[in-house]
Amino acid sequence: MSFDSVIGQKEAVEILQDEIEKNRISHAYLFSAKKGSGKTKLAFEFAKASFCEESKVDSCGSCLNCRKMDHQNHPDFKTISILEGKTAISIDQIRELKKEIAYKPYDSDHKIYIIEPAEKMTKQAANSLLKTLEEPPSFVTIILLTEDSGKLLPTIVSRCQQIKLSSVSQQKIKDLLLAEGLNQEQAAIISKTAAGSPGRALDIIKIDDYFEHRQEIYDFLKDIKSKNTIEIFKITEKVVSLLKSGFPCFNLLSDWYRDIMLIKQDYLDAVINKDYLEDLKIMAEKLSLQNIIRSLELITESEEYIERNIREELSLEVLFFKLRQPDQE
Ligand SMILES: [Zn+2]
Structure with a gap:
């Protein structure tokens, strides 16, 4: 793996390669991009290229430094992230980092630390890091990765x-999926639902039976008007178990109603679920724009309730009952 494996970030790669080549690596970087855009990968490849003994602007993949990076045991490279069971990066983790940072590199002439997700540092952690960012040891580079730089202290940024x-x-993501062995139709659907994020596309194709589960949910939605209470309980049970395995149920639900909205407004090209086009068109005819927008709001609300630990079953049952009759909302 080298910079070639970073998809669709030519500009960023060129800037970083130039800095490695001219020996002008900064002491602190902030990579900002939404989830799945490849920032973790870019940071890793950047570090690897900077450590490589053979190549000046990329990694060779075979020198000792490259192999240590690939085996995740390079002593001069470390990622600080949220510890299991915690919700933020703590001040203790930053204190530990500051202690380590003082030691000279082992296998190369510099050290690289990644902090991800940087916006999840506690206030104390961020303030503590600030001092290090002001005066880092000459051989240290810290890379902050964030989905939202607006959530970081301006002084850090x-x-x-x-x-x-x-x-x-979308085309780049589609090509990537075709190379992974998906057929044209599947690659088209996933490249659209991934919305500019190759990481998300790759996560989806790792899910077992993604298309089967999707079909079950969409077959339910297309006839939701005629579903009885038992059927609503059944799909709720299914969705609850899928959510537990990390299946992107809410994305599927909102993609469905977003498609209906697009059809209603004659933006057919942007429709994601082309394989359900006829069903979506029928629903677009029956639902008012107001109903569709309300349905999308209900889905978002339900997702938020579940994130706030309100009972999943209850929240989803209510959601499906309401989606069945959005006109009575
Ligand atoms: Zn190398």
Whole structure:
């Protein structure tokens, strides 16, 4: 793996390669991009290229430093992230980092630390890191990865060189999926639902029976008007168990109603679920724009309730009952 494996971020890669080549690596970077855009991968490949003994602007994949990176045991590279069971990066983790940072590198002439997700540092952790960002040891580079730089302290942002990643084109993601062995129709659907995020597309294709589960949910939605209470309980049970395994149920639900809205407004090209086009068109005819928008709001509300630990079954049952009759909302 090298910079070639970073999809659709040519501009960012060129900036970073140039800095490695000219020996002008910054002491602090901020990579900002939405989830799945490849920022973790970019940071890793950047570090690997900077450590490589053979190549000046990329990684060779075979020198000792490259192999240590690939085996995740390079002593001069470390990622600080949220510990299991916690919800934020704590001040203790940053204190530990500051202790380590003082030691000289082992296998190369510099050290790289990644903090991800940087916006999840506690206030105390962020303030503590600030001092290090002001005066880092000459051999240290810290890369902050964030989905939202607006959630970071402005004083932290201003001390970092900012690298913005771009949204990846649908065609690029589709090509990637075709190369992974998906057929044209499946690749088209997933490249659209991934919305510019190759990481999300790759996550979806790792899910067992993704298309079967999707079919079950969409076959339910297309006839939701005629579903009885028992059928609503059944689909709720299914969705609850899928959510537990990390299946993107809410994305599927909102994609469905978003498609109906697009059809209603004659934006057929943008429809994701082309394989359900006829069903979506029928629903677009029956539902008013107001009903569709309300349905999308209900889905978002339900997702938020579940994130706030309100009972999943209850929240989903209510959602499906309401989606069945959006006109009575
Ligand atoms: Zn190498």
